Amino acid sequence: MKLINKLWMLVLLTMVPAVAFAVTAVHLDAAPGNLNDKASLQRGAQFFVANCLLCHSAAYMRYNRLTDIGMSEEEIRKLLPEGGKPGSTMKAMMDAETAKTVYGVAPPDMSVEARARGVDWGDTYLRSFYVDTTRPSGVNNLVFPLVAMPHILGPLQGDQALVVEKHEGGHEVQTLKLTTPGTMSPKEFDATMGDLVNYLDFMSEPAKLVRYKLGYIVLGFLFLLLILTYLLKKEFWKDVH
Numbered sequence: 141m142k143l144i145n146k147l148w149m150l151v152l153l154t155m156v157p158a159v160a161f162a163v164t165a166v167h168l169d170a171a172p173g174n175l176n177d178k179a180s181l182q183r184g185a186q187f188f189v190a191n192c193l194l195c196h197s198a199a200y201m202r203y204n205r206l207t208d209i210g211m212s213e214e215e216i217r218k219l220l221p222e223g224g225k226p227g228s229t230m231k232a233m234m235d236a237e238t239a240k241t242v243y244g245v246a247p248p249d250m251s252v253e254a255r256a257r258g259v260d261w262g263d264t265y266l267r268s269f270y271v272d273t274t275r276p277s278g279v280n281n282l283v284f285p286l287v288a289m290p291h292i293l294g295p296l297q298g299d300q301a302l303v304v305e306k307h308e309g310g311h312e313v314q315t316l317k318l319t320t321p322g323t324m325s326p327k328e329f330d331a332t333m334g335d336l337v338n339y340l341d342f343m344s345e346p347a348k349l350v351r352y353k354l355g356y357i358v359l360g361f362l363f364l365l366l367i368l369t370y371l372l373k374k375e376f377w378k379d380v381h
Contacts, residue, residue: 166283166314171263172331173338175349181209184339187332189219189230191292192250195239198230198343200251205346209339244276245288254337255344263337266293267330270300270316282314297329298322 174180185206188198204226206216216226221233232239232247240246254262265283269291272280277290282302291297299320305313318326342349 166264166268168258168260168264168283169267171259171337171341172334173259173263173341175338175342175352177338178210180335180338181342182206182211182215183332184335184337184342185209185211186219187336188250188339188343192336193230193232194292195232195234195243195247196250197232197247198251199249201230201343201346202227203230208346208349209342243288243290247289250340250343252344254340259337259341262340263333266333266336267297268316269294269297270302271319272302282316293329294322296322296324296332297326 203216203220203224206219207213213226220226220228221231234242236246257265261283265281268282268284269279270282271278275286277288279287279291279294280302281287281289298318299322300316301319303315303317305315307313322329324332
C-alpha cells in the first residue's frame with residue numbers, strides 16, 4: 141500500500157510542471173508562411189542576410205541553395221559578404237565570443253530554429269518585444285521572458301508597452317500596445333516578419349520543397365499505374381464468365 145501511495149505521489153509531482161506550464165503558456169499566432177510563395181521566401185532571405193546575420197549564423201545553410209527559391213546567381217552574389225563564395229555557409233559577421241561578451245550569451249545558430257521551435261513561435265516571438273527598463277537591453281519579450289536578445293528590429297516596429305488586464309478569478313491577460321510608431325506600419329512589419337519566418341522555415345529543411353515535388357510525381361505515377369492495372373485486369377478477365 142505504501143508503495144502505491146508513493147507511486148501516486150510521484151505521478152502528481154510530475155504533473156505539476158505540466159499544469160503550471162499550461163496555465164502560463166502564451167498564445168501563439170498562426171504564421172502566414174507559404175513555402176510555395178517564392179517571392180515571400182526571397183524577401184525573407186534578403187531580410188535575414190541584411191539583419192540577422194549580424195549576430196546569428198546559419199552554419200548548415202549555403203548561399204547557393206537560394207537557387208531553390210528562384211534566386212539567380214547574380215542575386216545571390218549581391219548577398220555574399222566580402223570574399224564570400226556561393227558555396228560558402230552563412231556565417232555571422234560577429235564572432236561567437238564577441239557576441240557572448242556583448243549579450244551575455246552566444247546567439248543561437250538559426251539553421252534549424254524554425255524546425256525546433258515552430259514557425260508560429262518564431263513569428264509571435266519576433267513581434268512580441270516590449271519596453272522593460274529593468275532589463276539590461278531595455279526590452280523584454282512576451283513569448284521568451286528575460287530574453288538576452290536586444291530588439292534590433294525596434295526602429296522598424298517601434299516601441300510596445302505591456303498591458304496587463306485582470307479578469308474575474310485573478311486571471312491576467314497580457315497584451316502589447318504600440319506606443320511609439322516605427323518606420324514600418326504594423327501591417328508592413330507583420331508582413332515582413334511573415335516573410336522572414338517563411339524563409340527560416342525553408343532554411344530549416346531546404347529539401348522539403350524538392351521532397352514535396354517528388355511526392356506529387358510519385359502520386360501521379362501511382363495513379364497512372366492504378367489505371368493501367370485496372371485496364372489490364374479487365375483485359376485478362378474479359379472472357380471469364
